[in-house]
Amino acid sequence: MGIMNAVPGLLDPIPGGKHLVNMLDYVANWARANSLWPLTYGTSCCAIEMMSSSMARYDIARFGSEVFRASPRQADLFIIAGTITSKMAPALQMLWEQIPGPKYAIAMGACTISGGPFMYDNYSVIRGANTLIPVDVFIPGCPPRPEALFHGLLTLRDKILRESFRNPWKEGEAIDQPYADRWSEASKAWAELEKIKDEEQAEARRQFKENNPDYKSPYKAVRVKKDAFPEVPRPEAPLIGLSATDLFSIALEQDSSITLYNSDSNEISPDRPNDMPLDIIVSKEKYVELISFLKNDERTNLNYLIDVTAVDWESHFDVITQLMSIEKGHKLFVRVSLPKDDSIEEEKRATSILAEIPSISHLYPAAEWKEREVFDMFGIHFENHPDERRLFVDHDFKGYPLRKDFTHPHIMKRPV
Amino acid sequence: MSLRRLPPGFREENIDLDTEEFFVNMGPQHPSTHGALRLALRLDGETIIEVVPHFGYIHRGIEKQAESMSYLQYIALSDRQDYLTAIQNNWGVCLALEKGLGIGVPERGEYIRVMLAELGRIASHLVFYACFGGDLGGQTALLFGFKEREMIHDILDEVTGSRLTTNFFRPGGSVHDVPDTFIPRVTSFLKHLEKTMVDYERFLSTNIIVLERTKGIGILSKEDAIAYGCSGPVLRASGVSYDVRKNDPYGIYSQLDFNVPVTYNGDTYDRYVVRIAEIHESIKILRQCIKQFPEGPYRGQEKASIRLKPGSYYSATETAKGLYATYVVAVSGDKPYRIHTRGPSFANLAALNTMVQGHKISDLVSILATLDPVIPEIDR
Ligand code: SF4
Secondary structure, eight states: OHHHHHHHHHHTTSTTHHHHHHHHHHHHHHHHHHOOOBBOOBOSHHHHHHHHHTSTTTOGGGGTOOOOBSSGGGOOEEEEESOOBTTTHHHHHHHHHHSOSSOEEEEESHHHHHOGGGSSSOSSBOSOGGGTSOOSEEEOSSSOOHHHHHHHHHHHHHHHHTOBTTBOOOOOOOOOSOHHHHHHHHHHHHHHHHHHHHHHHHHHHHHHHHHOTTOOOSOOOOOOOGGGSOOOOOOOOOOOSSOHHHHHHHHHHHOTTOEETTOSSSOOOTTOOTTSOEEEEEOTTTHHHHHHHHHHOTTTOOOEEEEEEEEEOSSEEEEEEEEEOTTTOOEEEEEEEEEOOTTSOTTTGGGSOOEEEEOOTTTOTTHHHHHHHHHHHHOEEEETOSOOOOSSSOTTOOSOTTSTTOOOTTOOOOOO | OOOSOOOTTOOOOOOOOSSOEEEEEEOSSBTTTTBSOEEEEEEETTEEEEEEEEOOTTOOOHHHHHTTSOHHHHHHHHHTTSGGGHHHHHHHHHHHHHHHHTOOOOHHHHHHHHHHHHHHHHHHHHHHHHHHHHHTTOHHHHHHHHHHHHHHHHHHHHHHSOSSOOOOEETTEESSOOOTTHHHHHHHHHHHHHHHHHHHHHHHHTOHHHHHHHTTSSOOOHHHHHHTTOOTHHHHHTTOOOOHHHHSOOTTGGGSOOOOOOOSSOSHHHHHHHHHHHHHHHHHHHHHHHHHOOOSOSSOOOOSSOOOOSEEEEEEEEOSSSEEEEEEEEOSTTSOSEEEEEOHHHHHHHTHHHHHTTSBHHHHHHHHHHHOOOHHHHHO
16 A cells, blocks of 8 residues: 555645545545455354344345455454453454454454453453454444444444545554543543433423423333232152162262261252252262262263362362263262362462362263363362363463452452 | 474374374364364374364353352353353253242243243254355355344344343243234244255255265264263264253153154264254244143242352253253352353364364364354353
8 A cells, every 4th residue: 555655645736636636535445445355253142143144134245245254364354253352362463463454343242342241250351352453343232233233334334435545544553541441431421421311301301390280191100919920839850760869879889988968967858859969979089989880880870971060168179070871861969079288378379279189081081171171260180181281261371260269460340 | 202292282192194294273263163263183184183172262251250240140141152042041040040949930931931942942053054054165055044043033032132142031930921923923934944944955965065075974973972971963963862851851841742853873964964853843842832822921929139049059951052051059149159051062072083083174174063062152
């Protein structure tokens, strides 16, 4: 674009040159505004609405943007559809840099404006695409409807049509202002607008009363009657596979030290609902032995791993292995209580591993990733795990998010 | 033992290679990875030896955030996990909360739930149909799938007020009743869908190019499918008849008459066939519901505040992708102590490595399409 940007300087002084520049502007803008080629970029929910808008019903081709390009080098419009996380942010910036200019960006959805539903109490979502790249048009909504996307496209079109070679396209500066400030300023401005609106409405109501002194509203407030909605009892769940009593007695055969979770005695009460899986506590040493017994025993046959997850209580972790028999259908939760390692100093606790448990990934291949998730989120080490790396957060992330005492500088507390 | 360092995730193995081994990165921004998924491939020529997925590019910390939200607010977040079946996720969360509250749902409420969930299932499978066709290179299928899906979204839009992120169910029922137009609209939609499905099936199911590219590709054996914790159509295509609606029924599924489609080859084509058959089963369920749709209250008595009894509650539902389980730990107050979601896509993707070994990269794309993963549900 270098030569073209020099054109106004050369032509404008010549008589009639202004008209020529205007004409060039007109042609170039017409061409750009009517065939914006978007980049196929979508990370989450909003991407589906973006896809919908390019399909048969909504047909984005009416606006000249049907050519979705998979490569940034062939695109000139970046529709940022979906949440931006801190792990994805570098990739997003790189994509933007790879798009040749003139280029435009549309931030689609609440997530790309402010973080949307993930604004507060969140350690990984970037609050707004404008903190990463310059954005031309913001489209609110969660997700915005395809019509809203088209409105955004048309708004962008208007913007492009007003551009000129005299004032060439250039990237704006990123706003250097903390996010919370902008929010508080906006809310102040908003509060003022609200006040004006309230005053205007009060004035209008007063006027109305003056003009119609005998007016009575035909509406009456109706309260929903209590008996319109019944108290529905929980339906009885059918028994599937072995009963809790049978499962417990079989598990006791292998390991007599197991206990029931959340119960004082080791007796299963007869009115226990069927849809509540049996939850047993086993010691760390006997854990693998018990699981492999339960998997291979013909009566229990717990061959399907639903999940491995954990809960952080203040003093200890609970690792819960959720098992099911795919043929018979009964479920069993095996719980191991892991005390937190007290030998680590106070400052280092947040970033160090506090407990250990043997891995069961040799019994259930499915456990491999689930255990990695628990390692990633809680900082519990799995002995003999084949591939223990961070799963969701970056490999150099400090801390373990799902611990109760986790703090992160990115977190913004929800105001109460 | 060689001295070179493998990229993270790859296992040290001695493999006989025909050509020089090299590594290719696919994603996180790639049109065929269905979102922000990154796959690292180890190749011999164009043949895949090993694939290592990397997650977290859309990790939104939902589980952490949920700990500072009330139970009802969390229902809105469950929409944003698997947004193609948002309505079914709502149901899964509500089931767990209902267990904790000890309440049930009136009959009409149950029917509303089943009907919306089955509509959601059809919508999700249509997106699968579209993406599967698109990933094989057929743009026509892409347009077909989304065309019928829009009609479902019209219905959802009218009932719930939102096309995608519905946030409609609450413990004890739903937010409000369905409008009078609901049943006629569903009826006419079903009539239309049954007719068009004939065309759609003819378009892909017997297409010679599709057959060549899918038969015998990406075989997942029954043992592997169970071992990797696969669920939903992926599991059923490998010959395991497990459907939560049948084997662990919730709602009123035990009163409805439907079959669980099962195929036995476990290849890409079978996974496609199972999903198409499931659309027909969903139509069957919807027809029964229309016939029996009862009058009466759509929800039970409202609670002043949702406070669960201390304890842990587990619920399992069958979404279009598979077993969606919610695990809620309640201590006190109206906030969960911990909420954990078991998403089906995460477990299904674990089987990817065994399925793609020895196939070409273009087959990886079609295999991935039949796993039908939704990445935000994996990363949460
Ligand atoms: S704005 Fe809403 S719909 Fe869009 S990506 Fe964010 S959460 Fe999803």
